[in-house]
Amino acid sequence: QSVLTQPPSASETRGQRVSISCSGDTSNIGRHSVTWHQQLPGTAPKLLIHSNDQRPSGVPDRFSASKSGTSASLAISGLQSEDEADYYCGAWDDRLNVWVFGGGTKLTVV
Amino acid sequence: EVQLVQSGGGLVQPGGSLRLSCETSGFVFSSNWMDWVRQAPGKGLEWVANINEDGSVANYLESVRGRFTISRDNVKNSLNLQMNSLRVEDTAIYYCINARAGWGQGTLVTVSS
Numbered sequence: 169q170s171v172l173t174q175p176p177s178a179s180e181t182r183g184q185r186v187s188i189s190c191s192g193d194t195s196n197i198g199r200h201s202v203t204w205h206q207q208l209p210g211t212a213p214k215l216l217i218h219s220n221d222q223r224p225s226g227v228p229d230r231f232s233a234s235k236s237g238t239s240a241s242l243a244i245s246g247l248q249s250e251d252e253a254d255y256y257c258g259a260w261d262d263r264l265n266v267w268v269f270g271g272g273t274k275l276t277v278v
Numbered sequence: 279e280v281q282l283v284q285s286g287g288g289l290v291q292p293g294g295s296l297r298l299s300c301e302t303s304g305f306v307f308s309s310n311w312m313d314w315v316r317q318a319p320g321k322g323l324e325w326v327a328n329i330n331e332d333g334s335v336a337n338y339l340e341s342v343r344g345r346f347t348i349s350r351d352n353v354k355n356s357l358n359l360q361m362n363s364l365r366v367e368d369t370a371i372y373y374c375i376n377a378r379a380g381w382g383q384g385t386l387v388t389v390s391s
Contacts, residue, residue: 170322203377205323212373213323215380224280224380256323258377265337267313267325 171196172257174270181278185245188273190257191238196268198238200260204231207254207272216255217242247277280304280379287372287385294364294389300357300374300382307355308332313377314348314359316370317384326372327359342368364389 173191180186192198204217215224217233220240233242240259244251257270286298298314313328327338327348336348347360357374369389374382 201377205381212371212384213375213381215375215377218378222378224378258323258325266339267315267328269315269323269325272322 170271171261171264171268172259172270174255174257174273176271177274177276179276179278180247182247182249184247185243186247186275188242188244188255188257188275190240190242190270192240192259192261192268193238195263196238196259196261197235197240199262202233202235202240203258204233204240204242205256205258207256208250209253213256244275249277251275252277282374282376282380282382284372284374284382284385287387289388289390290364291391292364292366292389295360295362296364296387298359298361298372298374298385298387302355302357302374302376302379305376305379307350308352310376310378312348312350312357313375314357314372315375316368316372316387318367318370321370324370329357361387366390 201219205213206216207213220235221233230246254272256272261268281303283301314326329336329348333350345363349358371384373384
């Protein structure tokens with residue numbers, strides 16, 4: 169069981185918007201920055217978001233994120249078939265002294 | 279362009295050792311914490327270890343503490359993970375990562391007799 173809680177799956181229609189949630193507590197999300205990572209099938213993860221809401225160079229602005237209290241969310245607008253992937257949130261945890269990840273959300277674009 | 283290029287890994291028997299390396303470019307390596315994260319077959323992401331900017335502080339996952347050692351060379355902009363006393367449950371793809379720059383391509387470590 170992961171320290172950060174994500175829905176195991178999400179599904180949305182091409183062109184629409186989807187939001188993926190990530191729930192933690194005061195020892196992780198409540199105190200530290202959240203990162204989001206995209207893992208396409210059979211490939212290495214890719215950094216999508218750092219510092220709660222910052223996109224690295226090259227990440228389309230269709231991807232956005234926010235944090236409030238002990239929860240965070242990733243939003244993807246204008247869904248494309250190539251967005252089908254596993255999405256993971258992550259944050260440092262002061263109580264466990266480890267970087268914790270959510271269990272991942274498998275996104276299907278229909 | 280940010281690049282994290284990994285090397286090392288492979289097949290090793292239980293109790294054996296391996297050394298992973300990660301050569302970086304495109305960001306100021308010496309000003310950043312660096313991490314290793316692993317992913318067992320069909321599983322999610324699991325953080326393994328990290329190291330601070332000058333190498334004076336390292337943190338480890340409880341199950342690898344005392345067996346794995348993370349280190350860095352700020353002249354060569356490289357990160358290393360020395361893995362000793364490997365166990366079957368250490369089998370995974372290992373990734374180097376900087377939380378603001380990105381991920382390495384991953385390297386498979388298989389521990390099996």
